[in-house]
Amino acid sequence: METINEFLDLWGADLWTSTIQTFQMVGISLAISILIGLPLGVLLVLTRPGKALGNKYVYNVLNVIINVIRSVPFIILLFFILPFTKFIVGTSIGVKGVIVPLVVYTAPYIARLMESALLEVDRGVIEAYEAMGIKTRHIIWYVLIRESRSSIVLGLTIATIGLIGATAMAGLVGGGGLGDLAYRYGHLRYEVDVMYITVILLIILVQGLQSLGNYLAAKLKKD
Amino acid sequence: MIELTGITKTFTGKQGPIHALKDVSLSVKQGEIYGVIGYSGAGKSTLIRCVNLLEAPDQGSVKVKDVELTALSPRKLREARSNIGMIFQGFNLLKTATVYDNIALPLKLTGLNKTVVKERVEKYLNIVGLNEKKNAYPSELSGGQKQRVAIARALSHEPEVLLSDEATSALDPDTTEAILDLLLKINKELGITILLITHEMNVIQRICDKVAVMENGEVIEEGKTKDIFTSPQHSTTKRFVNSLFSHDIPDEMLTNLNKTGHVATLSFFGESSGEPALALVSKKFDIFPNILSGSITRLKDESFGQLLVHLKGESSEIKNAVQFLKEQDVHVEGVKISGDNQRVS
Ligand SMILES: Nc1ncnc2c1ncn2[C@@H]1O[C@H](COP(=O)(O)OP(=O)(O)O)[C@@H](O)[C@H]1O
Ligand SMILES: [Mg+2]
Numbered sequence: 176m177e178t179i180n181e182f183l184d185l186w187g188a189d190l191w192t193s194t195i196q197t198f199q200m201v202g203i204s205l206a207i208s209i210l211i212g213l214p215l216g217v218l219l220v221l222t223r224p225g226k227a228l229g230n231k232y233v234y235n236v237l238n239v240i241i242n243v244i245r246s247v248p249f250i251i252l253l254f255f256i257l258p259f260t261k262f263i264v265g266t267s268i269g270v271k272g273v274i275v276p277l278v279v280y281t282a283p284y285i286a287r288l289m290e291s292a293l294l295e296v297d298r299g300v301i302e303a304y305e306a307m308g309i310k311t312r313h314i315i316w317y318v319l320i321r322e323s324r325s326s327i328v329l330g331l332t333i334a335t336i337g338l339i340g341a342t343a344m345a346g347l348v349g350g351g352g353l354g355d356l357a358y359r360y361g362h363l364r365y366e367v368d369v370m371y372i373t374v375i376l377l378i379i380l381v382q383g384l385q386s387l388g389n390y391l392a393a394k395l396k397k398d
Numbered sequence: 399m400i401e402l403t404g405i406t407k408t409f410t411g412k413q414g415p416i417h418a419l420k421d422v423s424l425s426v427k428q429g430e431i432y433g434v435i436g437y438s439g440a441g442k443s444t445l446i447r448c449v450n451l452l453e454a455p456d457q458g459s460v461k462v463k464d465v466e467l468t469a470l471s472p473r474k475l476r477e478a479r480s481n482i483g484m485i486f487q488g489f490n491l492l493k494t495a496t497v498y499d500n501i502a503l504p505l506k507l508t509g510l511n512k513t514v515v516k517e518r519v520e521k522y523l524n525i526v527g528l529n530e531k532k533n534a535y536p537s538e539l540s541g542g543q544k545q546r547v548a549i550a551r552a553l554s555h556e557p558e559v560l561l562s563d564e565a566t567s568a569l570d571p572d573t574t575e576a577i578l579d580l581l582l583k584i585n586k587e588l589g590i591t592i593l594l595i596t597h598e599m600n601v602i603q604r605i606c607d608k609v610a611v612m613e614n615g616e617v618i619e620e621g622k623t624k625d626i627f628t629s630p631q632h633s634t635t636k637r638f639v640n641s642l643f644s645h646d647i648p649d650e651m652l653t654n655l656n657k658t659g660h661v662a663t664l665s666f667f668g669e670s671s672g673e674p675a676l677a678l679v680s681k682k683f684d685i686f687p688n689i690l691s692g693s694i695t696r697l698k699d700e701s702f703g704q705l706l707v708h709l710k711g712e713s714s715e716i717k718n719a720v721q722f723l724k725e726q727d728v729h730v731e732g733v734k735i736s737g738d739n740q741r742v743s
Contacts, residue, residue: 303490303548304504306450307555308479313507321494398493398537 186369189356194376196351199270200342204277205335211282212334213327215241216289217315223294241283249280249341253348273342273350281338288330292323325396332388336381353377399559399591400426400449405458407444418444419455420615426593426608428558431585431698433602433623434595435638436612442595445612446561449593450482451475462559480508483552483590487564489544491536491551497523498532501551508555522550526580542573549580553588560584562594566601578604582698599638603627605698611635627702628665628729645691645706659710661690662720665729667700675726676707683719685711 215237222234247255253276260267260275296319304314320327343354353373361370407419418441426432436442447453448460451467460467467478491500498519505515523529526546536544545565552560562581566574582605584590596602602609602623610620611634619632630636645663655661664676676687687707694703709716720730 297488297490299486299488299490300492302452303484303486303551306452306479306482306484306561307504307508307551308476309504309507310476317503317507318492322492324494395494397495397535 182368182372186372189360189369190353190372190376193351193353193356193373196270196355197339197342197353197380200273200277200345200350200352201335201338203270204274204281205331205338207274207278208281208285208334208338209331211278212285213289213320215282215286216293217319219286219290220293220319221315237286241286244279244283245287249276250344250347252276252280253344268349270345270350272348273345277338277341277345280341281334284337285331285334288334289327292326292330293319295326296322325392328388328392328395332385332392335384335388339377339381339384353380399428399430399463400424400432400593401459401461401464402445402448403459403461405445405448405455405460407441407448407453407455417615419448422458422612422615422617424610424617424620426591428591429585429589430607431581431592431594431605433606433609434593434612434617435597435599435602435609436595437597437634440612441615442597442612443563446563446593446595449559449561450479450484480555481557482559482561483555483557484561484563485545485548485552485565487567489536489541489548489568491544491547493536496533496535497528497539497547500536500547501554504551505554518554518556519550522554525553525584526550540573541569542576545569545573545577546580549577549584553584553590558589558591560590560592562592564596565594567596567598574598574601575604581605599641602638603642603695603697603702607698611638623697624667624700624702627697629731642695643693643704645704647690647706655690655708659685659708660713660716660732661706661708663731664705664707664723665731666703666705666727667697675723675728676705678726679709679719679722682722683711683715685709685715685719 219234219237221228222230222237224231224234244252253273256276256279257267259279260272263275264271266272300322301314301318304318309317342350342352343358345352346355346358353376357370357373357377360366361373402422402424405419405422409416409418422441422445424432424434424445434442434445444453448455449462451460455468462478462482465478467475470478492503495503501519501522502515505518506512510518519532520529523532526549528543528546528550531539531543536547539547548565560581565581566577569577578601581592581594585592585605594601594606606623608621609623609626610617611626611632612618613634619626619630619635626635627639630639647661652661666675676689679685680687687709690706690708692703692705694701696702709719711719723730
């Protein structure tokens with residue numbers, strides 16, 4: 176008991192700040208990535224050759240861009256797009272500076288995950304709605320996205336966990352967070368206790384997220 | 399009501415072009431139940447999908463209620479489509495929505511207000527007899543129940559035309575009967591014109607006023623169901639009709655029987671016109687009729703029977719007897735022995 180209190184007195188504030196930073200980075204970049212990735216995923220599905228708005232060029236261009244970005248490891252992307260980051264948010268350091276690379280990293284991933292989720296939707300249902308004279312944008316929302324919502328939740332869970340992993344490297348540009356804490360104190364200063372605690376916190380976070388994702392997905396699935 | 403003229407549709411397949419429809423014309427009158435039958439790949443689905451332009455024909459005109467659909471703007475086409483209901487072999491319901499929502503959602507999306515939506519859903523769920531299931535999800539329903547939901551969904555837009563793409567093909571025989579009865583009821587009580595496609599002759603037999611037979615992207619025969627049943631012309635049509643009346647008599651036996659007389663199929667309408675006529679034949683002429691096989695089925699409005707008989711006697715007497723039978727409204731066709739199957743032709 177003594178040691179726990181001592182530990183908390185010593186590290187509690189740092190752990191708390193780092194956790195908040197991680198949540199901030201993950202939350203904000205996830206929200207922006209969904210706003211970009213979901214429409215991109217829809218576009219990928221719609222422009223796929225042979226589909227509703229089949230357009231080889233749009234599809235192929237999107238495809239290549241997504242693949243290129245997805246082949247760059249996050250740590251390299253982080254430095255590679257520094258000028259771009261500075262241009263967009265005016266700074267390339269701190270939580271603010273790390274959001275841009277996190278979004279660039281995550282949005283294409285989400286687009287891919289959304290694409291595969293949306294492709295599972297039965298073509299026949301979409302046709303039934305076309306046959307009833309329903310507008311395309313309504314079909315996208317009420318049929319495509321609604322019917323794949325369970326897969327979408329699972330995809331977003333995977334993306335979020337990937338994002339947590341990526342935030343660990345955000346410390347390199349001063350973004351802070353749990354990963355940074357573990358690295359700075361655990362590795363550089365050899366305070367193993369702090370390292371263990373942060374790792375345990377990360378494990379709990381990832382486990383919790385995956386369970387929540389699985390639970391929601393199962394609940395949303397009706398077949 | 400539905401007027402298809404000169405419809406042509408070619409797909410680009412992996413092994414060159416596929417001519418799914420070659421200059422097909424079809425005319426369905428108001429209030430009719432019109433069936434298109436054909437084997438798999440004949441082009442039936444492509445044809446019915448051209449009616450609401452789910453498939454755009456390469457050439458030809460599609461008129462529904464005298465409106466040329468191919469000339470409409472996307473917005474006008476959506477309006478026109480809401481007057482054309484459609485049901486499918488695969489039901490095509492939202493898995494994530496209850497029965498109620500499956501019907502209510504498309505209604506809401508076409509801009510109807512909540513009270514109207516509620517009224518419509520209740521009304522059409524009652525018509526298809528599924529009101530007690532309105533909070534169930536499709537995965538909790540049987541195939542027949544799913545199709546009832548799909549029918550209610552189509553009807554809830556109060557269309558004048560209903561298209562059915564093999565709506566009973568995924569169902570067992572009893573459920574098929576029940577769904578066909580429902581389609582008949584919809585046609586009679588709501589006055590909805592139905593165009594359906596199928597590969598099963600019993601669907602045509604049970605509910606269709608008219609039928610077109612398709613093969614290789616063409617309509618090869620067309621007419622009133624009763625005419626198609628009594629005197630099918632094309633060999634494919636004959637195979638479809640015979641799929642209901644299969645008098646499987648060995649070739650050898652037919653050859654022998656033909657030596658001592660004449661084997662013929664007699665087709666007749668009404669429960670009892672066949673056998674009494676045959677009894678009269680044996681009285682009036684010097685002929686021994688012998689029934690080899692026979693069956694009676696129900697067409698939409700009347701019963702239809704077929705007898706395979708051996709008329710034993712001199713050919714001149716047989717000729718007179720056949721003439722007499724025709725006067726009694728019995729349709730007589732001779733039996734030839736075909737090479738590839740021993741069915742009555
Ligand atoms: N979208 C498509 N692309 C390529 N070929 C198609 C397409 N739709 C149908 N076909 C071909 O057109 C022919 C007719 O198909 P279909 O109308 O579905 O026949 P049916 O419904 O009578 O079984 C078949 O050879 C089929 O393979
Ligand atoms: Mg078909």
